[in-house]
Amino acid sequence: MLQLSDDDRAMLNGDRGPAPRLAMSILVRMADVYGAAELMDISQAHIDSTIYLGDATLDFAERLAALGARVAVPTSLNVSGVDECGWKDWAVPPDWAAKAARQMLAYEKMGAVPMWTCAPYQTHMRPAFGQQIAWGESNAIAFANSVIGARTERYPDLLDVCCAITGRVPAVGLHLTAQRAGQMLLRLAGVAPALQQDDQFFAVLGHLVGTLAGDQIPVIDGILVRPAEDRLKAFAAASASSGRVALFHMVGVTPEAPTLDAAFQGRAAPPAIEITTADLRAARRELTTADGQPLDMVILGSPHFSLAEFSLLAPLVAGRQVHPRVKFLVTSSRLMKARAEESGVLAPIVAFGAQITLDTCILASPMLPPEIKTLMTNSAKYAYYAPSLLNTRVTFGSLADCVRSAVEGRVVRDESLWRIA
Amino acid sequence: MADRVIAGRAIVAGNAEGDALVTSDALSFWGGYDFHTGEIIDRRHPLAGVRAAGRILAVPFSKGSSSTTAVLVEAVRAGTAPAAILTTGVDAFFALASIVADVMYGKPFPVIALEPVDFASLRSGEQLRIELSGVIRRI
Numbered sequence: 420m421l422q423l424s425d426d427d428r429a430m431l432n433g434d435r436g437p438a439p440r441l442a443m444s445i446l447v448r449m450a451d452v453y454g455a456a457e458l459m460d461i462s463q464a465h466i467d468s469t470i471y472l473g474d475a476t477l478d479f480a481e482r483l484a485a486l487g488a489r490v491a492v493p494t495s496l497n498v499s500g501v502d503e504c505g506w507k508d509w510a511v512p513p514d515w516a517a518k519a520a521r522q523m524l525a526y527e528k529m530g531a532v533p534m535w536t537c538a539p540y541q542t543h544m545r546p547a548f549g550q551q552i553a554w555g556e557s558n559a560i561a562f563a564n565s566v567i568g569a570r571t572e573r574y575p576d577l578l579d580v581c582c583a584i585t586g587r588v589p590a591v592g593l594h595l596t597a598q599r600a601g602q603m604l605l606r607l608a609g610v611a612p613a614l615q616q617d618d619q620f621f622a623v624l625g626h627l628v629g630t631l632a633g634d635q636i637p638v639i640d641g642i643l644v645r646p647a648e649d650r651l652k653a654f655a656a657a658s659a660s661s662g663r664v665a666l667f668h669m670v671g672v673t674p675e676a677p678t679l680d681a682a683f684q685g686r687a688a689p690p691a692i693e694i695t696t697a698d699l700r701a702a703r704r705e706l707t708t709a710d711g712q713p714l715d716m717v718i719l720g721s722p723h724f725s726l727a728e729f730s731l732l733a734p735l736v737a738g739r740q741v742h743p744r745v746k747f748l749v750t751s752s753r754l755m756k757a758r759a760e761e762s763g764v765l766a767p768i769v770a771f772g773a774q775i776t777l778d779t780c781i782l783a784s785p786m787l788p789p790e791i792k793t794l795m796t797n798s799a800k801y802a803y804y805a806p807s808l809l810n811t812r813v814t815f816g817s818l819a820d821c822v823r824s825a826v827e828g829r830v831v832r833d834e835s836l837w838r839i840a
Numbered sequence: 841m842a843d844r845v846i847a848g849r850a851i852v853a854g855n856a857e858g859d860a861l862v863t864s865d866a867l868s869f870w871g872g873y874d875f876h877t878g879e880i881i882d883r884r885h886p887l888a889g890v891r892a893a894g895r896i897l898a899v900p901f902s903k904g905s906s907s908t909t910a911v912l913v914e915a916v917r918a919g920t921a922p923a924a925i926l927t928t929g930v931d932a933f934f935a936l937a938s939i940v941a942d943v944m945y946g947k948p949f950p951v952i953a954l955e956p957v958d959f960a961s962l963r964s965g966e967q968l969r970i971e972l973s974g975v976i977r978r979i
Contacts, residue, residue, distance in 0.1 A: 445939060452851055452935040467906040473875065475917040476910050478944060555906040575909035575933045577940050633866075634901050634929065661884075663866060663903035708883075782871070804871040807883045 421450050422457050430585055438488035442581035446589070449578060455589035463546050464494040464583035465539050465563075467555025468576040469526050470783050471500030471519035479577055480525035483584070491586035494531040495539040497556045498723075498779045499523045502786070505776055509786035519784070531583065535778035536752035538652065538722040540567060548674055551594055553582035557659035558652070558722045558800065564666040566651045568674040570594050573665035593666055599675060600684035601668050605631060606691040607641030614696065615644045617836050618817050619703065622799035625654035627694065627702035629662025638682040640670045640691065649727055656722050657799035700837055706802040709812035712829035715791045717821045718805075720750035721780055721798040729759035733767045735822045741772030742828030746791070749773055750780040782808050795824050842961045842978065846954060848926065850974030852938040854950035856924035857969045857979070861895040862962045863887050868904025869911040878920030896970065897922035898954075898962045902933040912937035916947050924950040924970050928959045952976065 429435055430443040450458060471477060500519030501511060527533050534542055539554075540562050546552050546569035554560050554571040555578075563569040572592045574582065582588050592598050605628060607615075614620055628637050637658075646654075651672070658664035668676035676682035719732070732749075741747045749768070751759075756775055759765040769775075781787055782804050795814045796802055802815040816824070820832045865886055867873070872882035878893025893915070902908050912934070915921035921941075925934045934951045942948035950970045954962075969977045 441943070445936075445943060448939050449932065449936060452930060452932055452939075454930070468910065470907055470910065472907065472910050473914045473918070475914040475944065478917075479913070479940065482944070557905050560906070573932075574906065575936050576907045577909050577913065578932075578936050579906070629903075660868075660904055663901065705884075803884075807881050807888075808871045 421447065421455060424458070427458055427587060436487060438483055438486035439584055441483065441486060442488070442584040445578065445581045446585055446587060450589040453589040453591045455591045457590050458587040459551065459590040459594060461492055461551045461553045461582060461586060461588050463492055463544070463550065463552040464490065464579060465497060465552070465554040465556060465559055466494060466526060466531060466579045466583055467497040468580050469497045469499050469523065469535070470576070471522045477518055477522050480522045483580065484525035484528045488584050489530045490583040492583060493544065494583040495534045495542070495544045496526050496531050498537050498783050499535050500779060501784050502776045502778045506784070506786065510788040511784060511786050515785060529584070534752060534754065536723045536754070538725065538752065541725050542754055553579055553588050555579035558656035560665050561655035561659045561667065562652055564593055565655060565668065565673050566648070573663065597684070599666060600636070600686060601638035601682040602635040603632065604638050604640060604688050604691045605694055608693040608695050610641065610694070610696050610699065612643045614836055615642065618650070619797065619815070621646055621650040622653040622657045622797070623699055623703045623706070625657030626661045626706060626799045626803070627698060628667065629658035629660060629664055631692065632658065632662050632664055634663060636666050636668070637664065638668045638670065638676065638679070638688070640679055642669055642672050646672065647727065649725055652722055653799060657803070660800045660803040703815065703837060706799055706815035707813065708806045709793050709814045709830070713793045714745055714795055714824055714828065714830050715793045716746040716748060717825045718748050718781055718794050718796045718801055719798065719821065721782070721800040724749050724751040724755060726755055726758045726762065729755070729764045729768065730762070731818060733764035735819060736771035736773070737767045739771055739826050741825045744828050745825050747771070747773040747825045748776060748781070750776045753777050795821055795830055797821050844978050846958045846976040848952035848954050848974040848976050850950065850972070851930055851935045851953050852948055852951040853972050853974065854924070854948055855970060855972060856896060856950050858894060858896045858923045860898055860962055860964055860966050860968050861887065861890065861892050862898040862964045864900060866901050866903035867899050868902065868908055870905035870907035872904070873911055873915065875911055875915035875918050875920050878915065892922045893920040894923050896924045896926060896968050898926040898959060900928040900959065901931045908933045909937040909940065913940050913944065916941040916949065917945055921949060924952065926952050926954055926959065926962070928956050929953055
């Protein structure tokens, strides 16, 4: 039976105005669904409901905004449905752009920070270890929980904003220490360090783990390298696309898993499921749906490209040119683009012929013209969703493969590490 | 022979009747469901190309995008949503979509959690009636 605080009841009764009443009424019904005994405070939120899909998402945003909704905690905003400044360069219908912009405005009016990024954890609004937060956006949820050790349930669109307006969440699930213990064990078996160092490895592993984990919290053992943050970001995004991973533990890598024992919070680990090099090869093959060499576009940046990723890309493209038949697009945030510009790594990327889209991505905005049929990417998330959402074929490869393919105007991949020995 | 009556747990209560569409594979509605047509479009899913609008969709749980709820609410608004969703556990995404569809449009759809053994007994094409109590009858 749900016990509400005096504040919760005041919101539910409308004493704090109509917007907190609406948000709290939804939250209370959801607390029953979750089986929560009480609500608890959060100190930050990230709203994924910003993505314009159609009239319903716009109705919801504008209804809350019209009721005078204000966020109660520091709140960042996820990608929107349109690149506000750059959409005219693409195939976005003007009606879509107008409605997506209205939806952006509605959330801005609530006092949230208009960051428009799916990688809020790489901005100044990165939460701290142990911080209680309510985040939407599947990749961000998995990253915040697993890589940072902040605590959020897997929040769906439209609930994230209710949490932000009330500053409250059902006290259940991943907010609670005991619910964060690992539930299944996956162990890399004989996967060579050289392969683990390859820049496709963590995205491929994430794709595979997502398909294996079901609704469990996976613990991954046998990582022999120290992955850069963007590789863990790629893992999180991949596992939250092919699966429903909201929290993973990587033994010796992520903060709640310094040891195998810690990952299971002292409970006995279940028998390990082995992941072999052959399993990883098969998972990598799944990420490619195209055959042959035709290439219309290289697409990078899901989740949004970071400064570190711009910095890796710059020396690869310096002095080269994108093939005239191929587009090369990087999706990122305004903040990261500005940082890349300041640090001098953006100039060679633009000189190479790359375009930059901000605020959104090719999955969230109908920006690609119909003649774009074949994509190449180093993002497992783009590779997972593009065939279904965009009716395109896709090739997954390394960052260097993507650059070389864009220059040559055809798909080329260095298979030396992934070829069957 | 399968039981005629299944005792489900009403996560969001409601009445519905229709033919079952059953899968053992989780589904993300964002990137997996076209709310303009009511068709499952995730090419990696066994039900790719199948229309789920108006049917009783049995899917163990949601996966993938947080926007699954938003797509489902769009589908309710557009009249292309499943008539009900049956799951193996409590899935907050499907429940929230139904609750928001109720708040915004007065059109909730039943979301019923089943024991895994009952879920496994479901077959695509069989006619089901969902009652307010969460009881599901094969008709």
